[in-house]
Amino acid sequence: MTTAPVIELRDAGKSYPGGVHALRSVSLTVEEGELLAVVGPSGSGKSTMLNIMGTLDKPTTGTVRVAGYDVSELSDSRLSALRARHIGFVFQHFHLAAGRDAVDNVADGLLYAGVPPKERRARAREALARVRLDHRGSHTPNELSGGEKQRVAIARALVGKPRLLLADEPTGALDTASGGIVMELLHELNASGTTVCVITHDNEIADSLPRRVRFRDGEIVSDIRSGALLDPRTQKAGS
Numbered sequence: 001m002t003t004a005p006v007i008e009l010r011d012a013g014k015s016y017p018g019g020v021h022a023l024r025s026v027s028l029t030v031e032e033g034e035l036l037a038v039v040g041p042s043g044s045g046k047s048t049m050l051n052i053m054g055t056l057d058k059p060t061t062g063t064v065r066v067a068g069y070d071v072s073e074l075s076d077s078r079l080s081a082l083r084a085r086h087i088g089f090v091f092q093h094f095h096l097a098a099g100r101d102a103v104d105n106v107a108d109g110l111l112y113a114g115v116p117p118k119e120r121r122a123r124a125r126e127a128l129a130r131v132r133l134d135h136r137g138s139h140t141p142n143e144l145s146g147g148e149k150q151r152v153a154i155a156r157a158l159v160g161k162p163r164l165l166l167a168d169e170p171t172g173a174l175d176t177a178s179g180g181i182v183m184e185l186l187h188e189l190n191a192s193g194t195t196v197c198v199i200t201h202d203n204e205i206a207d208s209l210p211r212r213v214r215f216r217d218g219e220i221v222s223d224i225r226s227g228a229l230l231d232p233r234t235q236k237a238g239s
């Protein structure tokens with residue numbers, strides 16, 4: 001038996017009223033266990049694609065499959081359940097709730113997973129330990145550095161044990177040292193089996209990852225895996 005790809009976009013397009021084609025016709029397959037970078041200039045459609053991969057947004061054309069399920073065929077509640085079970089998100093500006101401590105912020109990652117509150121907090125403490133912040137559990141976001149906030153956000157993303165972690169410029173608001181720690185954590189997560197997709201502006205970060213998908217004007221212009229150039233449409237090595 002073969003496992004369905006974690007994500008499969010087929011000719012996915014996204015346009016907005018006024019003729020903005022954020023995404024033109026993107027086909028991308030992400031297999032279980034991959035660690036990939038999505039790179040490209042600002043406005044090239046990276047976040048639009050990530051939101052579509054994460055089922056936060058729907059394409060106007062084309063199809064999206066998550067773990068083999070065509071998301072257009074799922075009801076909103078099934079889609080939420082699929083997202084809660086399979087996907088974790090990390091954003092540039094952390095998106096933590098102010099005034100709630102780190103444990104509560106991480107526990108919120110289990111809100112839609114049907115886990116009772118007490119167990120949510122216990123699992124949140126374990127997730128904080130994985131990002132080496134067990135000693136900061138009772139601190140609120142304003143008592144944490146940028147790098148620590150992002151580690152809390154990573155803990156919130158991983159507490160539900162997702163197969164896929166989607167990170168949109170996770171180091172974009174951090175200094176080099178904190179960004180390095182965040183990337184190290186993403187590598188560790190990947191080594192333990194989570195598929196990880198990272199949007200980054202930073203070519204050095206992109207070059208440190210085994211697969212790089214490059215965007216321009218809403219399209220994939222190159223897709224390089226372990227040194228081999230892949231055809232952006234077929235995902236196979238070009239001839």
Ligand SMILES: Nc1ncnc2c1ncn2[C@@H]1O[C@H](COP(=O)(O)OP(=O)(O)O)[C@@H](O)[C@H]1O
Pocket residue numbers: 016020021022040041042043044045046047048049
């Ligand atoms: N909600 C929206 N309404 C209209 N245009 C949008 C919307 N979201 C994104 N866009 C446009 O789509 C294009 C791609 O945006 P985005 O995916 O955010 O790019 P990136 O993440 O690569 O910077 C940009 O031209 C942006 O202005």
Ligand SMILES: [Mg+2]
Pocket residue numbers: 046047048168
């Ligand atoms: Mg963006």
